Amino acid sequence: MRHDRLVTERYSRQIRFAPIGQAGQRKLGDAGVLVVGAGALGASLAQHMVRSGAGFVRLVDRDYVELSNLHRQTLFDEEDARAALPKAVAAAAKLRRMNGGARIEALVADVGKRNAESLLMGVDLVLDGTDNAETRLLMSDACFAHGVPFVYGGVAGSSGMSAMLVPGKHVCLRCLLGETEASDTDGGAPTCDTIGVIAPAVELIAGLQAVEAIKWLTGNFHALRDTWVSADVWNFALKEWKLPPPRESCVHCGAGRLPERLHEAVGKPHAPSADWQVEEREPQPDEEKVVVLCGRDTVQLALRPALGLPEWEKRLSSRGCEITASNAYLIRALTAEGERIVVFSDGRSLIQGAGGVERAEEIYRSYLAEEEVPR
Amino acid sequence: MNGKLDFKLYVITGENYHPGRSMLEVMEAALKGGADIVQLRDKDISKRDLLEKAKRLKDLTAKYNVPLIVNDHPDVALAIDADGVHLGQDDMPIAVARRIMGPDRIIGISTHRIEQAREAEQAGADYIGVGPVYATGTKPGRQPVTTAYVSEVAAEIRIPWVAIGGITPDNAFEVLNAGANRLCVVSAVVGSEDPEAVCRRFIALIEARDGSPNASVESKATGIFVTVNGRRSRTQASTLLELAEQYELQDRRVVAEMDGEFVPRRSWGEAPLRVGATVEFVHFVGGG
Numbered sequence: 101m102r103h104d105r106l107v108t109e110r111y112s113r114q115i116r117f118a119p120i121g122q123a124g125q126r127k128l129g130d131a132g133v134l135v136v137g138a139g140a141l142g143a144s145l146a147q148h149m150v151r152s153g154a155g156f157v158r159l160v161d162r163d164y165v166e167l168s169n170l171h172r173q174t175l176f177d178e179e180d181a182r183a184a185l186p187k188a189v190a191a192a193a194k195l196r197r198m199n200g201g202a203r204i205e206a207l208v209a210d211v212g213k214r215n216a217e218s219l220l221m222g223v224d225l226v227l228d229g230t231d232n233a234e235t236r237l238l239m240s241d242a243c244f245a246h247g248v249p250f251v252y253g254g255v256a257g258s259s260g261m262s263a264m265l266v267p268g269k270h271v272c273l274r275c276l277l278g279e280t281e282a283s284d285t286d287g288g289a290p291t292c293d294t295i296g297v298i299a300p301a302v303e304l305i306a307g308l309q310a311v312e313a314i315k316w317l318t319g320n321f322h323a324l325r326d327t328w329v330s331a332d333v334w335n336f337a338l339k340e341w342k343l344p345p346p347r348e349s350c351v352h353c354g355a356g357r358l359p360e361r362l363h364e365a366v367g368k369p370h371a372p373s374a375d376w377q378v379e380e381r382e383p384q385p386d387e388e389k390v391v392v393l394c395g396r397d398t399v400q401l402a403l404r405p406a407l408g409l410p411e412w413e414k415r416l417s418s419r420g421c422e423i424t425a426s427n428a429y430l431i432r433a434l435t436a437e438g439e440r441i442v443v444f445s446d447g448r449s450l451i452q453g454a455g456g457v458e459r460a461e462e463i464y465r466s467y468l469a470e471e472e473v474p475r
Numbered sequence: 476m477n478g479k480l481d482f483k484l485y486v487i488t489g490e491n492y493h494p495g496r497s498m499l500e501v502m503e504a505a506l507k508g509g510a511d512i513v514q515l516r517d518k519d520i521s522k523r524d525l526l527e528k529a530k531r532l533k534d535l536t537a538k539y540n541v542p543l544i545v546n547d548h549p550d551v552a553l554a555i556d557a558d559g560v561h562l563g564q565d566d567m568p569i570a571v572a573r574r575i576m577g578p579d580r581i582i583g584i585s586t587h588r589i590e591q592a593r594e595a596e597q598a599g600a601d602y603i604g605v606g607p608v609y610a611t612g613t614k615p616g617r618q619p620v621t622t623a624y625v626s627e628v629a630a631e632i633r634i635p636w637v638a639i640g641g642i643t644p645d646n647a648f649e650v651l652n653a654g655a656n657r658l659c660v661v662s663a664v665v666g667s668e669d670p671e672a673v674c675r676r677f678i679a680l681i682e683a684r685d686g687s688p689n690a691s692v693e694s695k696a697t698g699i700f701v702t703v704n705g706r707r708s709r710t711q712a713s714t715l716l717e718l719a720e721q722y723e724l725q726d727r728r729v730v731a732e733m734d735g736e737f738v739p740r741r742s743w744g745e746a747p748l749r750v751g752a753t754v755e756f757v758h759f760v761g762g763g
Contacts, residue, residue, distance in 0.1 A: 141763045231763035233728065254760035261730075261760045271739050276730065277759060278740030292762035328730075328737045330757060339755075341737040350741070 107201070111153050124318030125153060129201075131317040132156035132223040136211055136239055138187040139163065140297065141253050142229025143175035144306035145313075149227070150195045150202045152314055157195065160207040160219060161188040162400070163450075164430060164442065172299040184425035184432050186444070208429055209446050210391070210400070211235050216242040224359075225313055228252045229306075231292065233277065240265065240273035240352070247357035249316060253309040257295040258334030260305035263343060264312040264324060268358030270343045275350050276328075300333045390457060398452045399460035403443065403468065412443045412468075419467050439463055480542075480581060480601050483681045484674060485637050485659035486510040487546075488517065488532070489613060492666035498528065499535055501665050506539040508674025510664070514561055516546035529555045544583060549575040559583065559601065564591060569598040585639075587620055589627045596634050603632065604659060607640020608650055613661050614640065622653035629654025644676045648722040648756070651684040652704045676723070683721045684708060702753045716743035718754060728759045 107129070108115065108122070115125050131154050135146045138161035149157050165173075165180040165187055173187075180190040192206035209215065211230070216238045220226070226243050228251055230236050236252060243250040244267045252273060253262040265273060308329055315323045327340040346353035391400040407415075413423060413431045421433035421441065431443045440452040441463065449468060451460035465473040486505045493501050502513060513536050515529050529545055533555045536543040542558035545551050549572050552560040559581025562572060572582050585604040586592040595603045605628050610619050625638050638650045639659035647658060658677055667673045698711040703718070712718035715738055719725050731738050732755045738746050748754075 137763050139763050229763050231761065233759070233761050236761075254762060256760050256762040259760060260762075261757075275739040275741045276737065277728065297762055328732075330760070339732075341732040342735060343737055344739060344742075347739060347741065 107153075110201075114152060119320050119323060120314070120318050124320065127319055128153045128314070128317050129155045131225070132158070133313065133317070134158045134160070134219055134223040134226045135229055136219070136226060136235065137161055137229035137231060138175075138191045139169070139229060139231060140172040140174075140292075140299070140302040141255060141306050141309070142227075143173050143187070143191055144303060145227045145229050145253075145310060146191055146195055147175060147198070148306065148310035149313070150199045150204065152310075153199070154202065154317065156203040156205070156222065158205045158207065158219065158223060159188050159191055159195075160209055160211060161186065161191075162208070162210040162444075162448065163187050164432075165190050172297060172302050174299070174303075182425075183427055184430060184442075185427060186429045189429055208444060210448060211238065213238060217246065220246050220248055223248060225316055226250045227309055227313055228254075237274050237277070243267060244272045244352040244355075245357075247359040249359060251309045251313055253305045255297055255301045255305050256291050258298055258301050259330065259332035259337075260301050261328065261330045262305050262308040262312075263328040264309075264316070264326075265343070266324075266359065267353065268346065270326070270353070271346055272350060272353035274352055275347050298334070301331075304331055304333050390461075392457060397455060398450050399454060399457050401449050401451060401460065401464050403447050403449050405470070406447055409443065409445050416441065416443070416467060419472060421467060433467075435463060435467060441467055443468070480635055482512040482542075482635075482637075483657055484510050484677050485512045485514065485639075485657065486664050486670075486674070487514040487613075487659065487661045489661040489665045490517065492662050499531060501670055502532060503535060504670040505664050505674050506536070506541060508664075508671035509678040510541065510674050512542050512544065514544040514546055515557075516561075516661075518547070522548070522551065526551055526554060529557065533557060542581065544581060552576065552580070561585070561604070569595065569600055573599060586628075587617075588624065589631065592628050592632050592636070596632055600634060602635040602637060603628075604639045605636050605655075606638055606659075608638050609641025609646060611641040611662070622649055625650060625653040625655050644673065644680065644723065645727065647677060647680045648724065649704070651680065652706045654706070656681065656684060680723060699748065699750045701748060701751065704755055710748070712748055714744055714748055715746040715754065718748055719743060719756065722756065724756055728761070729756050730759050731756050 111125050114120055115122055133149050133154050135142050135157060138146065138159050142161065146157055146159050164184050165176045167181045170176060170181065175191045175194045186208040188206040188208050192204050195204050220242055226239055226248055228236055240250050247267050249264055249266045251264045254260055312324060326343050328343055329340050331338045348354045409431055413426060416431065416433040417423060420436050423431060423433050425432035429445055433441045435441060439454050442450040451463050454460040454463055488498055488502060490498050515532050517525055529551055533543050544559045544561045545557045546561050547566060549560045560572060560576060561583045563585050569582055569584060576582060581601045583602045583604060584595045584600050586595055592603055605625055607614050607617055607619050608622060608625060619640065628636055637657040637659045638655040642650055642658050642660055643663040650658065658681060660677065664670045664673050698709045700707055700709050710718055710721060712721055715731060715733060733746060734753055
C-alpha cells in the first residue's frame with residue numbers, strides 16, 4: 101500500500117536500527133503516550149515521541165509561554181511568547197507540523213487528583229515533564245493503579261535524574277521519595293528557579309527518558325535499564341542505581357498491575373489498550389486550591405464563578421488593568437501596581453509578581469472577585 | 476605562635492541580615508549556641524564607630540572565652556586587644572601584618588584557590604578561609620569555588636582552615652563530606668530567627684562527622700566505618716535512616732543509594748547498614 105510505503109520511507113533510518121525494525125515501528129504507530137507538562141522536558145519529550153512515530157500523544161500543561169522559557173524549551177519561539185499562548189497549545193501546533201500522521205491532543209489544565217486517572221485513557225506510557233514532586237507522585241499513583249509505566253525525569257542546574265518505573269516490576273515513586281511535606285515546596289531540593297538550568301541538561305535527561313519509552317513501545321523490554329540514572333553534563337558524571345522491586349506493603353506498587361505489554365511479552369494475548377475516544381470534559385481546577393508555581397513568583401488561584409474570557413477581559417479593563425495579551429485560551433493583564441494577572445478559560449488564574457500568596461489573594465479580590473474590593 | 480588554635484564554628488557579624496536586632500544580642504545568641512570563634516566585619520562604617528563596636532564585642536566574647544577576630548584592620552584589633560585579624564587577598568601581606576600584630580596573635584586570610592592557600596600556609600597564616608563554597612549575598616558576584624576546592628585544601632593544607640560562603644544546615648553535609656571539619660557562617664546564623672538553635676545544629680553536624688575531636692572520642696568504642704558520598708566515616712547508625720538522621724537529612728527530599736541499589740525512602744528504617752557499606756545521598760532533582 102502506498103501509505104505503508106510512505107511510512108516505511110519516513111521512518112527508514114529508524115526501522116533500519118535492528119532492535120526497532122518494521123515490527124517495532126508498527127507498534128510505535130499503535131501506541132499512545134501522555135506527556136505531563138510541556139515545559140523544557142515536556143516539549144522535548146513530546147518532540148521525541150511525535151518524530152519517532154508514536155501514534156497518539158496527549159500533552160497537558162497549565163502554563164503559558166514566556167520569554168524566559170525560550171533558552172531551554174525548544175518547541176517555542178518569540179511569537180509564542182508574544183501571543184502568550186498556553187504551552188500545550190503552542191507545542192501542539194508545532195508538533196502537528198512535524199508529523200501530520202500523529203494524533204495530538206493538547207489540554208490546557210492543571211493535573212490534580214480529579215483528572216490524573218482520566219488522563220491515562222488510551223495511553224500505554226506516561227512521560228514526566230512536570231516541575232514539582234506533588235504532581236509526579238499523583239501521576240505515579242495513577243500509573244501504578246492502572247498498570248501504565250511512568251518515566252520520571254527531573255532537571256536543575258547542569259544535572260538531572262531519570263527512571264522508568266514499571267508497575268508490577270518496580271517500586272513506585274512514592275516509595276522512592278517518601279511522603280510529601282505539604283509545607284515545603286520541594287523539601288529544599290534544588291529547582292530551576294533556585295539554581296537555574298541549562299538546556300543541554302534538559303536534552304540529556306529527555307533523551308534518557310525518551311529512549312526507555314521507545315524501548316517499551318517497540319517491545320524491546322529486555323533492553324530496559326531498570327535503573328535510576330543521575331547525570332551531570334557540566335562536571336561530567338553519570339551514575340546508575342538498580343531499581344528495587346515493589347514493596348509488598350505499599351498500596352500503590354505492592355498491588356501494582358503488570359502492564360498489558362508485559363503480558364504480551366510473556367506470551368499472553370494482547371488486549372488492545374487503544375481506547376482512543378477520550379470523553380470531552382471541561383477540566384476544572386480543584387476547589388479552593390491555591391498553588392504556588394515553582395519559584396517564579398507565580399500563584400495559581402481558582403476562579404469563581406465560571407465566566408467566559410470576554411467577561412473577564414471586561415472586568416479587568418473596567419477595574420483599571422491594561423490587557424497585554426488576549427487569545428482563545430487566556431487573558432493577560434497588567435495591574436496598576438505592575439503585577440500580572442493571567443486568566444485561563446479552564447477556570448484558573450495566575451497572579452505573577454505579587455511576592456507572596458497573601459498579596460496575590462488581595463489582587464484577586466481587587467481585580468477578579470465578583471464584588472470589587474477597593475484598593 | 477598559638478599552635479593550638481582550634482575551633483568548629485566560626486561566626487561573622489552581618490548586621491544587614493538582622494534589622495531591628497542589635498549586633499550584640501545576635502552574637503550572644505550565636506555564642507550561646509556554640510560559636511567558638513567570632514569575627515567582627517563591617518565594611519561600611521567609620522573606623523571610629525568600628526572601634527566602638529569592637530570594644531563592646533570584645534567584652535562579650537571574653538565573657539564566653541571565645542577569640543575575637545577583627546576584619547581588615549590590624550590597628551583596631553590591637554587597640555581593643557582582639558585575638559587576631561582577618562585579611563583578604565587584596566589587604567596587606569601576611570608578613571607585614573605579622574610585624575604589626577606580633578607573634579602571638581592570630582592572622583587569618585581568605586583564599587579562593589589552592590595557590591593562595593599554599594602561599595598563606597608558607598607565609599605563616601594561622602588559619603585560612605576557604606570559599607565562597609556556594610554563592611552568597613555577603614560576597615555578591617564572586618564565583619563560588621565549590622566543594623572541589625574544599626577537597627583540594629583538605630588533601631593538602633596542614634594549618635587550620637575553615638570553609639565559608641553560603642553554607643547552611645541544608646548543604647553543610649556536602650561541605651563536611653568534601654573534607655571540612657570547621658564551618659564559617661554569616662547569614663545562615665545571624666539572619667536566622669533563632670541564631671542559637673542554628674549554631675547548635677551546625678555544631679551537631681560538624682561533630683557527627685568523623686574526625687571531629689570530640690565526636691571521635693565518644694564513638695571510638697563502637698560504630699562502623701562506611702563510605703558516605705565518597706568519604707569514609709565512622710558512624711554508630713545501624714540503619715540507613717539513622718545514618719540520614721545523623722546528617723539531618725530525614726526531612727529533606729533526598730534519595731539514597733546503598734551498594735549500587737536505590738533504597739526507597741520508605742525502606743530506610745529497615746535497611747541495615749553493613750560494615751564498609753557505600754552510601755550516597757543525593758538531592759532529588761525536581762525541575763522540568
